[in-house]
Amino acid sequence: MGLARKLRAILVMTKPLQLMLLSITLYGAYFAAGGKPSLRLMTLLALAALGGIGGVTALNMVIESDIDSIMERTRKRPIPSGILSRDEAAAYTVALIIVGVIAAGLINRYVAAAVISGLLFDIILYTEISKRNTPLNILLGGVAGGMPALGGWAAARGSIDVGGLLLSGIVMAWIPMHIWFISYYYKSDYVKAGVPMASTLLPPKEVAKLVKASLAIMVVLLWAFVVVEGYGLLAASMASISSLIAYTRISKFAVEPSREAARGLFKFASPIIAMVFLSLPVDYWLVGKVVAL
Amino acid sequence: MSSLLYWTGCRGLGAVYCALIAAASFASLAYAAGFTLGSAIAPLFASTVIALTSTGSGLAAAAWLVLTTIFFLGHMTGVLPEYAGLAVVGTAILWGAASRRYEIVYAGLAAGSLGDPTIAAAAITASGAAAAASTRRLHAGLTVLSLAPITYYATPTAAAMVTASLAFALVVASGGPARLKSCPVRTDAMLEVPALIVAGAGILLEAAGIGYWASLIWPTGFILQASSILVPEPALGNLSLSSEAQERLREGS
Numbered sequence: 001m002g003l004a005r006k007l008r009a010i011l012v013m014t015k016p017l018q019l020m021l022l023s024i025t026l027y028g029a030y031f032a033a034g035g036k037p038s039l040r041l042m043t044l045l046a047l048a049a050l051g052g053i054g055g056v057t058a059l060n061m062v063i064e065s066d067i068d069s070i071m072e073r074t075r076k077r078p079i080p081s082g083i084l085s086r087d088e089a090a091a092y093t094v095a096l097i098i099v100g101v102i103a104a105g106l107i108n109r110y111v112a113a114a115v116i117s118g119l120l121f122d123i124i125l126y127t128e129i130s131k132r133n134t135p136l137n138i139l140l141g142g143v144a145g146g147m148p149a150l151g152g153w154a155a156a157r158g159s160i161d162v163g164g165l166l167l168s169g170i171v172m173a174w175i176p177m178h179i180w181f182i183s184y185y186y187k188s189d190y191v192k193a194g195v196p197m198a199s200t201l202l203p204p205k206e207v208a209k210l211v212k213a214s215l216a217i218m219v220v221l222l223w224a225f226v227v228v229e230g231y232g233l234l235a236a237s238m239a240s241i242s243s244l245i246a247y248t249r250i251s252k253f254a255v256e257p258s259r260e261a262a263r264g265l266f267k268f269a270s271p272i273i274a275m276v277f278l279s280l281p282v283d284y285w286l287v288g289k290v291v292a293l
Numbered sequence: 294m295s296s297l298l299y300w301t302g303c304r305g306l307g308a309v310y311c312a313l314i315a316a317a318s319f320a321s322l323a324y325a326a327g328f329t330l331g332s333a334i335a336p337l338f339a340s341t342v343i344a345l346t347s348t349g350s351g352l353a354a355a356a357w358l359v360l361t362t363i364f365f366l367g368h369m370t371g372v373l374p375e376y377a378g379l380a381v382v383g384t385a386i387l388w389g390a391a392s393r394r395y396e397i398v399y400a401g402l403a404a405g406s407l408g409d410p411t412i413a414a415a416a417i418t419a420s421g422a423a424a425a426a427s428t429r430r431l432h433a434g435l436t437v438l439s440l441a442p443i444t445y446y447a448t449p450t451a452a453a454m455v456t457a458s459l460a461f462a463l464v465v466a467s468g469g470p471a472r473l474k475s476c477p478v479r480t481d482a483m484l485e486v487p488a489l490i491v492a493g494a495g496i497l498l499e500a501a502g503i504g505y506w507a508s509l510i511w512p513t514g515f516i517l518q519a520s521s522i523l524v525p526e527p528a529l530g531n532l533s534l535s536s537e538a539q540e541r542l543r544e545g546s
Contacts, residue, residue: 062484090483094491105506109508112325113326116325116512116513120319124516124520128523
């Protein structure tokens with residue numbers, strides 16, 4: 001099999017769409033923290049994202065190839081479909097992670113620590129310890145999801161401070177909506193593979209309550225960011241409005257749960273976090289302009 | 294304890310085992326973040342994991358943790374004389390020999406070598422033989438032995454790294470958590486190979502005096518190693534699957 005095909009398969013294993021979304025949180029946090037658009041840093045951040053986010057995601061697929069073989073949604077992935085053997089995938093994946101750590105280390109120690117934290121939380125605490133054992137597994141997985149934002153912030157500021165932790169917490173609080181509705185949509189797959197998810201075990205009304213609570217936390221954290229950093233009004237306002245819209249749709253789902261409604265909510269979740277992290281740099285820039293005036 | 298069991302899905306010793314590995318991983322993360330204490334704590338936890346895996350006894354593991362903690366604190370504060378480390382090594386050898394569990398010998402050596410390259414070199418040389426004997430694989434022993442000279446000339450941190458990384462490698466080679474029936478995890482030797490290479494690269498960087506990169510690469514390898522001994526039980530054994538699904542699963546694994 002050609003090297004190009006194998007590399008394409010590795011790229012597939014990094015889940016490009018998820019990589020892109022989390023990269024938005026990474027770059028968004030970087031620019032929101034006052035980072036400059038230097039070519040060197042942009043390239044290093046891209047490599048850190050590829051290894052730290054994509055590489056860790058791919059390692060997940062190596063470890064979970066047994067489940068992937070069972071679930072309808074995932075059985076065409078490179079390992080279950082035979083494009084890559086587990087050995088090959090493990091070697092490529094570990095290499096990718098090392099590239100991510102090195103790129104992050106070239107920026108500073110804190111960015112590297114964020115990448116390594118993502119590895120620890122995603123692989124050991126989420127995939128290996130909690131995923132198949134508790135329906136609250138994504139609370140640990142969510143911490144890994146918050147690491148790109150923390151890394152982006154640390155790249156610009158050279159340290160980990162309250163602002164970075166708040167941005168990281170915002171991503172963590174958003175993740176239940178992202179994951180629980182898609183797992184409801186693929187409920188039969190998750191049940192078949194024996195993966196307990198809150199959305200497949202709890203009644204829809206309870207799931208709706210939990211997601212609403214996590215969205216409320218996300219909005220509170222965003223306003224806390226505004227108070228701490230002195231900017232972010234645009235992002236906080238937009239997130240508040242879109243969360244209200246989400247509340248209405250989630251309430252409707254609680255009354256009339258359906259796979260299509262769950263899919264719709266999953267699709268509604270991604271633009272919320274993208275919008276927050278795209279508007280934060282604009283907020284930062286606007287405040288700078290106002291001060292300059 | 295009940296909440297720990299809930300989170301890990303393990304029972305009894307299995308839960309302690311998972312918690313220790315997670316703790317060892319956190320310690321290595323602390324090392325990456327710049328806390329030098331983490332470089333010593335990680336091997337401490339690692340040696341306890343080995344003791345627990347080898348004996349299957351929580352009491353033995355607890356005793357081991359207390360012993361190594363006393364040595365570690367004594368060494369760090371300068372209260373305990375140099376031969377305290379040798380006492381730990383001696384205890385391990387006696388314990389391991391008496392119980393015919395060579396991994397115990399290795400665990401003792403891992404803890405005994407903390408912070409002292411000379412003890413580490415002697416420990417690793419002896420543990421190479423223990424590794425070969427316990428796993429019945431010559432290459433495992435030779436791999437360990439080949440690192441002894443590096444350790445002798447390296448820094449104390451590199452010595453601690455070598456012992457911790459190899460301790461984890463030995464858990465994988467010896468079947469690891471398979472001995473703990475109460476824990477629904479298994480070791481994955483396939484994943485261990487690249488993990489050990491990464492950890493080894495970190496150790497060599499430390500030995501070469503490139504401390505910054507060693508402090509980033511080694512914890513990455515260490516966490517990858519930990520991940521190779523906590524792989525969840527394959528779904529194949531837990532579910533009733535169609536023959537087609539079983540075939541797909543075999544091809545994928």
